[in-house]
Amino acid sequence: MKIGIDLGGSHIAVGIVEDGKLRYKVEEDLNKESNLLEKMKELITRTLIENQGTREEIEKVGIACPGTISNGNIIKAGNLKLYHFPLVEELKKEFANTEITLRNDGKCAALAEKYYGSLKKAKDCIFINFGTGIGGAVFLEGKLLEPKKYSGFEIGHMVIEKGGRQCTCGKKGCFETYGSIRALKQEVKKELHIEKDITGKELLNIMLEENENLDKVMQEYIENLAIGIGNLIDIFEPEIISIGGSFSYYDELLIPKLTTKIQEKNMTFNEENLPEIVTAELQNDAGILGAIL
Ligand SMILES: [Zn+2]
Structure with a gap:
């Protein structure tokens, strides 16, 4: 067993x-x-x-x-x-x-996606896990990249805003303080003055409603996601980026917006041959x- x-x-x-x-x-x-x-x-x-x-x-x-x-x-x-x-x-x-x-x-979920799921066919690819934080892993030529000493690939802790939001890791302005689902939830709650905890389903319903105040929050969230993911595209040139974690709950809403944003001018260094952005297949079991x- x-x-x-x-x-x-x-x-x-x-x-x-x-x-x-x-x-x-x-x-x-x-x-x-x-x-x-x-x-x-x-x-x-x-x-x-x-x-x-x-x-x-x-x-x-x-x-x-x-x-x-x-x-x-x-x-x-x-x-x-x-x-x-x-x-x-x-x-x-x-x-x-x-x-x-x-x-x-992040590495575990990435391996599962590479062996059994959304990244099976790609050689150069990235898996990103969005939830309370952001984790991930990179495969080049089909091989998982792993540093010798620690886990490495702390995608969530790459700084995207100098002097930005305080992260649990001690640094300021980390990608996960802007791009995690926790960060999205916090921003939505702040904008709509919601004090109680909300579930993933409640967050999805709120995001699906027409609400001008929320548009600004969503635009900002998508832009921050695109900055973080754009950095990874510029560094690794992946064929596919698979997104998992609790993000999968909102994928139909968020992935088209994210894809459009990344395709905008000046979001990536090489604007041609951008990777396909897909949802992880194994979801929370990965x-x-x-x-x-
Ligand atoms: Zn951090």
Whole structure:
């Protein structure tokens, strides 16, 4: 039995993967009081019980986690408020004989899309994950680019505005403080004076309504997305860019706007042969599927 775990800024999902397919999945929200490690153990145990499995039957546990990862340690995951946390070592105390791997979530989702989804046919391509933050990965000649020491490709932390919004990483003006779904939600709420939390579905309904005030917010959001993605196009010259994460929820609305914006004059260095921008196919299961890869 192979168990994939996807850690998000606000949720945790645990699933059983068989032949590249998700056979079972259990998901829970995380809040400020959640003990991540305990929650993870609890969900693995629940997965075993509900599937009549035993600990001995687990061949592998793969974990996808946002932030900087190195050798089984979470070095820095700002959105989870975890720093220098030996996650694999801690889990090993409970699952001593199981192979446990930990990798950046953007890379995991990208691998899943490359093996099974929207990037199967492309050699040079980029996957970008939009959610609480922004993660991603780049493939050139079909190979995942990986720096030696940390996760690298911190797409969400490339600065697009000098002295801009404060990011959880400590820097100011990072792409994810403008382009993440969290940032979009915050801006929409601010503009419409909404104080309560809104769900993804509520955000989508709000964006679909005609509202002049919101037009400005949307234009600005799309422009910031285009600046960040334009930088990546100029550097890597991808054939396809696949966008996943909770962005997929709004893709029919946002991808045409984004594509049009990127095609505008002076948005990219080489304005010809722009990549196709598509929605990730594996949606929210990509993290779990990729964690096993
Ligand atoms: Zn940052």
